[in-house]
Amino acid sequence: MANTIKPILCVVTSHPIRGDSGEPTGFAMVELTHPLEAFDKAGIPYEIASIRGGHPPIDFFDLSDAANAHYWKDKDFRSALADSLILRDLDPSCYSAVFFAGGHGTMWDFADSEVVQKVIREIWEAGGIVSAVCHGPAALVNATLSDGSYLVAGKKLAAFTDEEEAEVRYTEVVPYLLATTLKQRGALHQAAPNWSENVVTDGRLITGQNPASAHGVGQALVEQLTTKS
Secondary structure (H helix, E strand, C coil): CHHHCCCEEEEECCCCECHHHCCECCEECHHHHHHHHHHHHHCCCEEEEECCCCCCCEEECCCCCHHHHHHHCCHHHHHHHHCCEEHHHCCHHHCCEEEECCCCCHHHHCCCCHHHHHHHHHHHHCCCEEEEECCHHHHHCCCECCCCCECCCCCEECCCCHHHHHHCCCCCCCCCCHHHHHHHCCCEECCCCCCCCCEEEECCEEEECCHHHHHHHHHHHHHHHHHHC
16 A cells, blocks of 8 residues: 555755856756655655755746646645755654756766665665656765665666767766766666656666656656555
């Protein structure tokens, strides 16, 4: 039963500026709201956390998107977002899965966060699910297991591609190219044409390429959790 499943920990970035460009950034709203739709439909609880807590910066969101509009009007969601939990204060054993939303801000605070790495390692090694979409897989760049190996080594995954980064003209702004760096860690990166939905599941690792993949990642996470339960 869904109501016996431990909550999903949804993590967003706290980083507000896109490198040296001075442009504002943060997390992509659609990459949070679309998975939340799937979680809510299944009756699976979730909590929203960020690196620093409090109201996280928003990269882009469009109120013509039905999911964005629905959640933006929801007082409980707005309150949970405004008071996002501080990641380091949380006990990973309380969660069935962790989900990392994207947005360019993740490229500056996910990869080198020891707390992010700890959360991923503990949830994974306890048999939980690790998931991410678009730039959210930045959380996986330096995530290692207790034996020191990279979590992504030898695993199929999807992430924002170098070609998509070039199309939005941020290749020279981001501190590293996400797909290239994940491949350097041993990941078997599965790319689809720019902006097309692409969700890759490899065991308990569930990842998506871009905003169009956000709902699919959420749905895949729900299906795996409800099958396990």
